[in-house]
Amino acid sequence: xxxxxxxxxxxxVPEGATVAFNCTYSNSASQSFFWYRQDCRKEPKLxxxxxSSGNEDGRFTAQLNRAxxxxxxxxxxxxxxxxATYLCVVRNRDDKIIFGxxxxxxxxx
Amino acid sequence: xxxxTQTPKFQVLKxxxxxxLQCAQDMNHNSMYWYRQDPGxxxxxxxxxxxxxxxxxxxxxxxxxxxxxxxREFSLRLESAAPSQTSxxxxxxxxxxxxxxxxxxxxQGTRLTVV
Numbered sequence: 001x002x003x004x005x006x007x008x009x010x011x012x013v014p015e016g017a018t019v020a021f022n023c024t025y026s027n028s029a030s031q032s033f034f035w036y037r038q039d040c041r042k043e044p045k046l047x048x049x050x051x052s053s054g055n056e057d058g059r060f061t062a063q064l065n066r067a068x069x070x071x072x073x074x075x076x077x078x079x080x081x082x083x084a085t086y087l088c089v090v091r092n093r094d095d096k097i098i099f100g101x102x103x104x105x106x107x108x109x
Numbered sequence: 110x111x112x113x114t115q116t117p118k119f120q121v122l123k124x125x126x127x128x129x130l131q132c133a134q135d136m137n138h139n140s141m142y143w144y145r146q147d148p149g150x151x152x153x154x155x156x157x158x159x160x161x162x163x164x165x166x167x168x169x170x171x172x173x174x175x176x177x178x179x180x181r182e183f184s185l186r187l188e189s190a191a192p193s194q195t196s197x198x199x200x201x202x203x204x205x206x207x208x209x210x211x212x213x214x215x216x217q218g219t220r221l222t223v224v
């Protein structure tokens with residue numbers, strides 16, 4: 001079983017809609033959590049960190065539930081430029097960084 | 110600002126050949142990583158080095174070796190390439206994480222084809 005699990009999608013969402021992604025992780029020793037974005041054939045780039053209290057960055061909101069080992073990302077008012085693959089990422093205390101398989105998002109005009 | 114530099118960007122190997130993928134970072138990071146990415150598989154960790162002088166296996170280490178040459182450089186070696194190692198390889202670096210959500214920075218990737 002992979003340490004970080006995500007629904008691979010694709011999610012096909014009309015422009016302006018709200019979309020939510022979920023992720024679960026299996027290692028209770030994990031200590032830091034992130035969402036990365038990857039555009040086709042490019043390197044992943046940090047979208048946002050995920051804090052225990054939840055955090056927001058513009059149209060993006062991330063939540064963490066340590067008890068359920070569950071991470072989420074909400075995108076409001078989606079734009080065409082949001083089309084990408086979203087990667088759930090977990091960092092353990094030994095500095096190992098594990099990626100989920102990613103969720104593909106297509107924003108439709 | 111170079112960040113993380115990988116060489117080469119593209120490579121074609123014949124089955125059984127060996128090669129070394131090079132990675133260097135100029136951000137004075139302690140931790141460095143090698144991943145491979147295959148279609149539909151996300152990024153899978155091959156090896157990582159939490160600090161200079163240490164290396165540890167990741168999720169898919171078989172068929173690979175690594176060397177943390179110094180703080181800046183972390184190389185990945187394929188001793189006898191196989192078609193199953195055809196993939197995009199990413200190197201990343203990061204400062205040590207102390208529950209402070211330290212970001213990892215990636216190189217642009219090496220596209221390797223083994224024929």
